[in-house]
Amino acid sequence: MFSNEVLSVNTRRGIGLTGIALGLLWYCSDNSGMLYAGFTASIFIRALCISCAAVLMLSVQRFNSKRLWGVTGAVALLSCIMAAWVKWNLAGEYVTFAAQFSVTNFLGWLLIFNFFLVPWIQYYLSQDEPGAGYRNLNRNLWLNGITILLSLFILGIAWSVLWLWATLFYIIDITFFRELFIENNCFQATFTSFILAIAIVICRCQLKIIEAIKNFFTLLARVLFPLLAFIALLFLAMLPFVGLNHVTERVSSAGTLSTLALLIMMLAWIMGTSSRTTPNWNKAFTYLVRLSMVILPLFTLIAAWALGIRIHQYGWSPLRVDGALTILTLTVAGFGVSLQTIRCRNACTVNVNAPTRLFLIMAAAMIFISHTPIIDPLRISVNAHMARYHSGEIKADDVSIAMLEDAGRRGHDAIKALKKDKDFMSSEMRSALINDALNPRIDISESITVVTLQGVTEVAKGSVIPETWWAWVVNEWKYSPDECYRGNNRCMIKSLDLNGDKLDEIMLCDVAERTCSFFALKDKDEWSVIGYSMALPKALDSEKFRKSIQGNKLELKPKEWKNLVIDGETMIVNYQDR
Known part of the structure; x- marks a missing residue:
């Protein structure tokens, strides 16, 4: 009380x-x-x-x-x-x-x-x-x-x-x-x-309010604990029939199992600190709850195994480092709960004071050391990723520049090292990504002129780009032109007639990001965005894509899936993956 x-x-x-x-x-x-x-x-x-x-x-x-x-x-x-x-x-x-x-x-x-x-x-x-x-x-x-x-x-x-x-x-x-x-x-x-x-x-x-809410949570735990124990034991019973391999096929397996272990620990703590000595469970519920507490470390060990498989496949990441520390803390505390349950053979509830103290100390310690040089998730992730690249476990195209770019000082140093790697920089797309990471993005709030935009883009041979389009993109659109400043000739522009009206539309492509935007003349000097292509075919790499545009190796293919006309009015249908 x-x-x-x-x-x-x-x-x-x-x-x-x-x-x-x-x-x-x-x-x-x-x-x-x-x-x-x-x-x-x-x-x-x-x-x-x-x-x-x-x-x-x-x-x-x-x-x-x-x-x-x-x-x-x-x-x-x-x-x-x-x-x-x-x-x-x-x-x-x-x-x-x-x-x-x-x-x-x-x-x-x-x-x-x-x-x-x-x-x-x-x-x-x-x-x-x-x-x-x-x-x-x-x-x-x-x-x-x-x-x-x-x-x-x-x-x-x-x-x-x-x-x-x-x-x-x-x-x-x-x-x-x-x-x-x-x-x-x-x-x-x-x-x-x-x-x-x-x-x-x-x-x-006003701690009487706290006491009332505590009693409510205790009552809730008394109802949920047997149900959660049954779910946990049913999961373990199914594992021999489906195999452990299915656990590693899901990205969130380790997190789900860790959450299950944490919930069992929390419910055990709530029941152990209840003012009522017995929770009024029948024998079946009592055995379910006690068994789930005895085998509690098994869930964290399976989570550790699943995380280990994921690390072996894809290497370390900051999230996986945090996950490993979390699983370690839960495993140690879980063994404490399990041993305490075995010691209290005939009790419906278990005194988990010692495991609780251990959990509080370990959790605080793990959070502290993961934000110090002792265990730095960013350092571990960058070093592991670069080691996998240098050992040949992953190819140059599989190096995650985005992860390195977001890994702070260590990631920035790794990107600088990759810039000196001739084999890595031999690809135009990888070279553009490295330059993007090392050069800060231009602030689009700054003055962007037609002349500066023309200087960093490449116009395909035979294409005539109206001055009104350049002016509209600089003054009105301002959505993507800043990307073009992150590498010489990163953006390509081509004029082509997409609808057969003998008026050219404009295609602006970011070769490094493999995306294109399409524009059409709306009024005299007013243009509008009429479409996007967010991903090139996998067989078409950036270099081949650039050469195809320059060589005018583009054809128009009519769409097989049509729009609808209802009572003379056209209903545009955006077919998925069509």
């Missing part, structure tokens, strides 16, 4: 002010527009915001506690170490869109890292309390998990009210509230952080 925490008025106000301050800091880190650039401290500010919010809002009893500020500083230091490594990997010229996503991904992992650390911090801060012990970890996990869920729910309600407020007044042409609530980034960050802080205070001071 939870008992309400006694938070002084000053502590409650302090949590609210902390929320406002962290919201403003978050806004300042984003307001510069340089969150993902390599020469700012924005990533450190955001890492500190997440760490300080997790530790202070969930753990503080008194703001003048030396222990509190000591552990806050320690967690902030760990967060900054991880942020520094991410920044070093993805700084400056190595920044791409996927690298920007990697920063967001890191902040997500940092949230999980702090969620696993906060129960230990709360345990450390409660050492002066009588009767405090490891059992408080379970209490802290329940409290933190439900508090976060309720806080997000309260935040959603608050934002729904503001959205309704802004929308109602926007209907009558009063845009002030829309500009304040919806379009003001400073207000959004500050309001979100403040509401989360207030919601956390409410949850920490």
Whole structure:
């Protein structure tokens, strides 16, 4: 049974002010527009915001506690170490869109890292309390998990009210509230952080609500656990008949099995921390549940085997490195649950305190070392990929330039090494891809003139491209011309009559990306895009495609599948793969 925490008025106000301050800091880190650039401290500010919010809002009893500020500083230091490594990997010229996503991904992992650390911090801060012990970890996990869920729910309600407020007044042409609530980034960050802080205070001071929600989840687990155990055992029973090979044929097999193991562990933990000693299961359900807990490591071992096969086939990737660390953590914790179940022979529920402590420690440690030089997923992935290429396991055409381009500093260095590889650069398409990766994309917001576009494109022999088309592409379209700047003569242009009206249409092809766009004259000086071809036939490589266009080896083939005419009106049918 939870008992309400006694938070002084000053502590409650302090949590609210902390929320406002962290919201403003978050806004300042984003307001510069340089969150993902390599020469700012924005990533450190955001890492500190997440760490300080997790530790202070969930753990503080008194703001003048030396222990509190000591552990806050320690967690902030760990967060900054991880942020520094991410920044070093993805700084400056190595920044791409996927690298920007990697920063967001890191902040997500940092949230999980702090969620696993906060129960230990709360345990450390409660050492002066009588009767405090490891059992408080379970209490802290329940409290933190439900508090976060309720806080997000309260935040959603608050934002729904503001959205309704802004929308109602926007209907009558009063845009002030829309500009304040919806379009003001400073207000959004500050309001979100403040509401989360207030919601956390409410949850920490009204623990009867937490107790009621805990009882609900316990009841839900009591119903779902036998069902999940039956599904897991049925899956294992089917494996000998279908074979393990089917497991490796699915891309998400390891993730699915890991999720199954995690769900069994979570349900075992919920039942083990229930205030009721017996879950009122019959013997069949009890045996099902206990057997699923005993063989729990088997699911993670099968997941590890499936992941190993995938790595052997395709090599390492950042996602597979994270998956391997996750499976390792689940396997160790799973063995703990299994041994604990065997020891408690006649109990319906099992005390999983020791496996829970082990899981919290290992999970936090794995997240930390995967964002440091100890185990760097980007380094492992790039080195493994290049080793497969140099050993002949994969051909030059199978080298993933996109993966290297998005792998930060190490990937950029690997691309530079490939540029010096004469065999690799012998292909015009691979050469274009390397140049694309090493040359930053042109910002289409900059001035693009007809002269500069003509200088980086190749017009097929015999083609006459109207000046009106050049002007329209530069001034109106602006969708793809920037791609043409990423390599000399990367884009080819040809004029041809596609519909037999004796007026030429224009075909613009990106040879490296193997895509084409088609344009037709709409009005006097107005052109429009009339179609796309997103993939060339596999038998037609880039070099052959370029030579065919230059040699006018193009023919028009009528479509076999027709449109429909209904009562004199044409209905255009876009046939799939026709």
